[in-house]
Amino acid sequence: MTDQKILPNTRDLKKATLILDKDFAIARVDDRLFGSFIEQLGRAVYEGIYDPKNPRSDENGFRLDVIDLVKKLRVPIVRYPGGNFLSGFNWEDSVGPREKRPSKLDLAWFTTETNAFGMHEFCDWAKKVDTKVMYAVNMGTRGLDEARNAVEYANHPGGSYWSDLRRKNGADKPFDIKLWCIGNEMDGPWQIGQKTAYEYGRSANEAAKVMKWVDSSIEVVACGSSAYDMSTFGAWELEMLEHCYDNVDYVSLHRYYQNLTDDTPNFLAKSVDMDAFIKTVVSLCDAVGGKKHSKKKLNLSFDEWNVWYHSIEQDKQVKAQNSWGQALHLLEDVYNFEDALLVGSMLITLLRNSDRVKIACLAQLINAIAPIMTSKNSCWAQTIYWPFMHASLYGRGTALRPVVKSPVYSSKDFDDVPFLDATAIMDDDGGLTFFAVNRSSESDLELSADLRGFGKLKFDEHILMHHEDVKAVNTEAAPDTIIPTRINSCDPIDGLLNVKVPALSWNVMRFSKDKG
Structure with missing residues (x-):
């Protein structure tokens, strides 16, 4: 500076x-309002946080220069591993000896996932950057059985099949993951295993129930509608929450903004839309709570938010030229100054709504729509890094x-x-x-x-x-x-x-x- x-x-x-x-x-700000997100996509993980052949990496393959930039953000929690990737992901593929982990096609981003980096590696990296893990479970191709097993694997001390397998795989102590996402954007037609509100609400309720039976100390996030302008928005929240209101702790929101028409005044006003989105979801949650005569107040997890549009055309070319490739240059938005201004206003909006928004994740953290970019020889902070850092450092207290x-x-x-x-x-x-x-x-x-x-x-x-x-x-x-x-x-x-x-x-x- x-x-x-x-x-x-x-x-x-x-x-x-x-x-x-x-x-x-307004409220005491929950530190988790300044969270972020890492999805197993593009170069977010591979060549981002994990690059074992790079001289800038440590003995675990973690980029030390990236760790330094992330630690300066004081990010309290990072959501992982997705995202759209999640809905076709088997978490069991990402644990155990690397040489035995299967490479599989990722149908979300049309790439090949080697599973060289998984749950253990991410939890180890999270410790390096002084953050906590927000882990997501697949509700697209999978369901409550895999979800409860993941909680047992991650959090149970030992003496059961899954917890003993974790210990066998090198983690004697539990990962102690306290926050779990039940699926991702399940009303989206782009999602693997898209669900109706009834299907998802029933599944989420049962998953939340048994996950908490395994570990009663955890909190869970249910999927809200994928976007404010989805045709399913509103009706999705009302029906979904009819089934799972009592067993979930938060409802998710996702929102990205664009300036495709190069209209700066209109672009900088889009945080007004974000504020309206939040207040509408709060009203929907409270309507269900009122109908149920519940004393419970359901809060929000705004676990994907950012500017995202610069890389859209480039991504089409990258996918066309690299069928089922690995570590592709996807979603690599180069952020300009007006993007930083809108991100600043979005942070202000989150703080103004901190009575109900308790968790938020800037999506994402490294290389893919991210404040931090890497090359083989360096890493650097994009424009949006700075307002996010300032809010994280100085935005804690009472709003x-x-x-x-x-x-x-x-x-x-x-x-x-x-x-x-x-x-x-x-x-x-x-x-x-x-x-x-x-x-x-x-x-x-x-x-x-x-x-x-x-x-x-x-x-x-x-x-x-x-x-x-x-x-x-x-x-x-x-x-x-x-x-x-x-x-x-x-x-x-x-x-x-x-x-x-x-x-x-x-x-x-x-x-x-x-x-x-």
């Missing part, structure tokens, strides 16, 4: 106000809902979109962190913030990401084209803060309690 004393000049200046108080609490007044705009799909997208976090010591995006391409925002309810605060730092070219990217040759800078600011005076938020920028403003 570099220091910058003067804010960039823009053509216009508009005013915005923000009022915040300790009593404006607060500021009262924001901002100029607004309308775009192709959205009306009355505020230029200023902002939220705040109060840490356990009484300090404050603001996250803010200015969506305007033309106007800086002169922000006046009323923070008198917090007593005397001391300015710590203002982290800024800004670039004149919204299409600018980080590459292997130029990995620092877009990186955060620190800019000057000042302490609030009598609880009132005045600060400039540059046009098209991501901002993190941090204040600590002044004990003097």
